Amino acid sequence: VQLQAFGGGxxxxxxxxxxxxxxxxxxxxxxxxxxFRQAPGKERxxxxxxxxxxxxxxxxxxxxDRFTISRDNTRDTVYLQMNSLKxxxxxxxxxxxxxxPRPVSTAESEYDYWGQGTLVTVSS
Numbered sequence: 001v002q003l004q005a006f007g008g009g010x011x012x013x014x015x016x017x018x019x020x021x022x023x024x025x026x027x028x029x030x031x032x033x034x035x036f037r038q039a040p041g042k043e044r045x046x047x048x049x050x051x052x053x054x055x056x057x058x059x060x061x062x063x064x065d066r067f068t069i070s071r072d073n074t075r076d077t078v079y080l081q082m083n084s085l086k087x088x089x090x091x092x093x094x095x096x097x098x099x100x101p102r103p104v105s106t107a108e109s110e111y112d113y114w115g116q117g118t119l120v121t122v123s124s
Contacts, residue, residue, distance in 0.1 A: 002023070004022045006118050008120045014084060014085065016083045017085065018080065019035070030101045033078040034097075034106075038094070042091075048068075048080060050071055057104075067081065092120075096113065
């Protein structure tokens with residue numbers, strides 16, 4: 001299984017970015033997907049997750065109403081639309097998937113494969 005995340009960059013506070021994560025090596029439509037992030041000097045934290053069909057979504061309180069997770073099962077890709085970005089959103093963003101199909105979760109322990117990360121930097 002390989003996950004490739006891209007779309008990060010340097011933006012100003014209030015701007016938007018869309019991250020993408022392409023998956024290879026699994027039946028994508030059978031798996032819940034998630035985004036996590038790790039800010040400098042901090043532990044990795046949950047951002048958002050989506051069920052296999054896209055019907056159930058979960059968000060961290062810090063990004064609720066600003067970020068939207070979605071997926072395109074025809075393209076084996078999960079997205080994270082990030083609006084109204086803040087400097088505290090600065091982090092490396094990782095997409096993740098479990099080793100076996102599981103119900104969508106916010107727990108890092110439920111995810112076994114991770115993308116390489118894409119850096120998002122938000123300047124004030």
